[in-house]
Amino acid sequence: MKTYFFKKLLTFSTVILLLLITACNQFLSLEPPINNISADLVFNNEESAKGAITGIYSNMATVGYPNGLVNSIATLTGMCADEFINYPFQLDEYYKNAILPASSATSWNQSYQYIYTANIILEKVANSSAIGNELKMQLEGEAKFIRAFCYFYLTNLYGDIPLNLTTDYQANGMSARTAQTKVYDQIIHDLVDAQRLLGNDFYTVERVRPNKWAATSMLARVYLYTKKYGDAEIQASSLISNTAMFSLKTDLNQVFLKNSTEAIWQLYPNTAGRNTNEGVLFLLTGTPTNVSLTQNLADAFDPSDKRRLQWIGTITASNKTYYYPSKYKVGAISALSEYSMVLRLAEQYLIRAEARINLDKVELGIADLNTLRTRARPAPTVAIPNPLPALPLTLSKPDALLAVENERRFELFSESAHRWFDLNRTNRAEVILPLIKGSNWQNTDKLFPIPQTELNTNPNVKQNDGY
Template sequence: MIMKTIYNKLLLFIVIVTSVHSSCKSFLDIDPPKDSATPNEMFANDATATSAITGIYNRMGLSGAFSGNQNSISVLCGLSADELRSYSSSLDVFYKNDLPTTNTTIETRLWQEPYAYIYTANAVLDGLKSAQGVSAKTKSQLEGEAKFVRAFCYFYLVNLFGDVPLILITDYSINQQAGRSSKEDIYTQIISDLIDAENLLPSSYITTERVRPNKWTATALLSRTYLYTQKWGLAAQKAGEVIDQRTIYNIVDNLDQVFLKNSNETIWQLMPTAGSNTKEGALFILTTAPTNVALSPDFVTAFETGDNRKTKWISQFSNSTGTYSYPFKYKIRTTVNGIISEYSMVLRLAEMYLIRAEALANLQQADLALADINLIRKRAGLIIPLANLTSAQCLTEIEKQRRFELFSEWGHRWLDLKRTNRASAILEPIKSSSWNDTDVLYPIPENERARNQNIGQNLGY
């Protein structure tokens, strides 16, 4: 599991940040801690203790699974589903759903990286227990954020791999021998951590940016978790609690402004690092024929006539080799004059309406579900409201709206197809002979199984 050497490396990656400023200042602009930093030094005062958490967000934005680059969840899961098409030999295995157990991206990005963040969160929770120099207010904030981070990482681990080791301590000698915990136990822990985070975090953001979670960030992820575990009443309730915070969150009518930093639709964003705009913009926006990914032509043609998300959130590049469509939610590919205007969106309000709609439809409250569906459709430019739909018809429409609203964001389409047992029906005709029912889970990395023989492999690998 997470070995002692990985823990030592984690300490070196933590970036000292005394606050997250309203300017575009990157976490990287602050000098990192010295190699000799000890846990006692890290929790000596509010500023150094805070750096352990803000360092996680910084590392998330740099590269890998949470960054928006080619090895991110958004890209890899988009390829596994029916959103993106691969133009890279290293990404072909995700598009073809033909992943070997030795795939290094699976091992380093989708497995080791989330566990590294979990380990750091566990270390923060342990350090706060005996921290004498940290104020009570900061302790509450950091404990809430650490539990949120842990829940966030486990949410993706359990959805990508199924049963995974549940690591809640920092004793590497125990962790490296941990077996896989059931999906149900993982979700129980996620829910417990998010309820704690709700109670520990303030309703307002601790900075003028929306880059550190508040109470409603935890509530939003809790709502999604309840949806995934089919706790419909709780999913609708929690989504509604976020929607009701109208002094903080509102649907942004202008589709070009949804993904701006600190937009009113933002529940949580990651601040770009190293003086750049988003990794998503740098990767997706094409100025040449694609070398990584582009949108699937079938996806582009599936939009309803009049849907402004097609015209506002998709653009094209053409040359002698063809015409390629790409996600254009983020408008900036290369930063000019150091101006940072877009942050990477992680959680946003539109998802809360779609969660509540789906939960209400499953509770046979079609009229209420339809009101939320029509709100999302109206923002997209589909101004004629739907009416008189059954609950089953609402669910069909919600699947469609989630597909067109959340594409290229955090693997929503891939996870939706799996949790609704629709993956084989949708993907087998597209992926043909390369698709197997067992492809809904990624393989456990072979190197991890070699280090820890208590971890079994997923079916089909």
């Protein structure tokens, strides 16, 4: 890990801490890690303690799995699902749902590095006499949020996973897999604590540090995934009703701007001379060299849907038309106007809609879907007098749930692994993906393989079925 990844946010002491944490989390050393003394130095003043947590966000934006590059979680899972076509041959294993255990370590390793860092912060902050109580609460809340965030993605990618809650690297290195239900229990516990500990307001004018509402957003998502629909509705409603801080942008071209009113949490771009990695990767100027959107996705939209018109770009090269995400409008431009979106308000409407429909509040759920459809509706014309009409409130429950699936696809494509997770959690992957992937698809593909490096070093971890 190179220190320039953190130069805008980290003190020298924090760089040392994170370098040592990274090394320790490989679980290969037979000697105890030497980071305890270094970590004590980091947490002996408030500024370097803050740097320990902001370093995680800086890393995520630069090299971490939410980083928006071709190896990010959004892109890799989009290849596994029905969103992206892959061009570099080295990623064919994702596009063909034939992931090798030797290739699946990035999300795993980085997540556990962030978790280990969070565990150190939780341990050291609690014992530090140099940090005031208010900052202690904030750092503890952010660390618990990060730990929950990482475990959410780990368990949805890999299923049952080791649940490491301490800085005992030797015990962590031998952890067996914990049942997903218990992992979710811990995620919820951490998010509830984070919600209590974190403040209502953003810590700066930027929306790049998780606060109470980021924890609320993730709680709503986790409650939905675990079918606690009443709790999901409550959490999503609390966010939607906070109109002083959050509102849907009526102009779709403004949704992904920095500090958008729709943003609950964004990552600050940390590479000189560019805005978001997503903008650099997705915006095509010629024949794709990484990814493009599938024809299947582009054709699924109503042609009048503004999300189709404004969030999907087209380019013709060598007599072939390619589709690409254009949610982010700029890339390699030094003047910052866009930040990478991690959590945003529109998802909360979709969460509440699905929760309400499952609670037999079908009309209310459809009304939430229609809120997003109204935003995506263009002005009527003579040729199209009723573009993107509202969904009828009389839809049956199964049809309403199918409408949720479609609206989630149209609203959240190319973001944060939503499509892949949606297909898997609703058992729709085995219905939809065989039609697209053909013989490349097996139901065991719904989980990524446990990385071979983990199997080699931890005899208590067994491989997922199908690998």
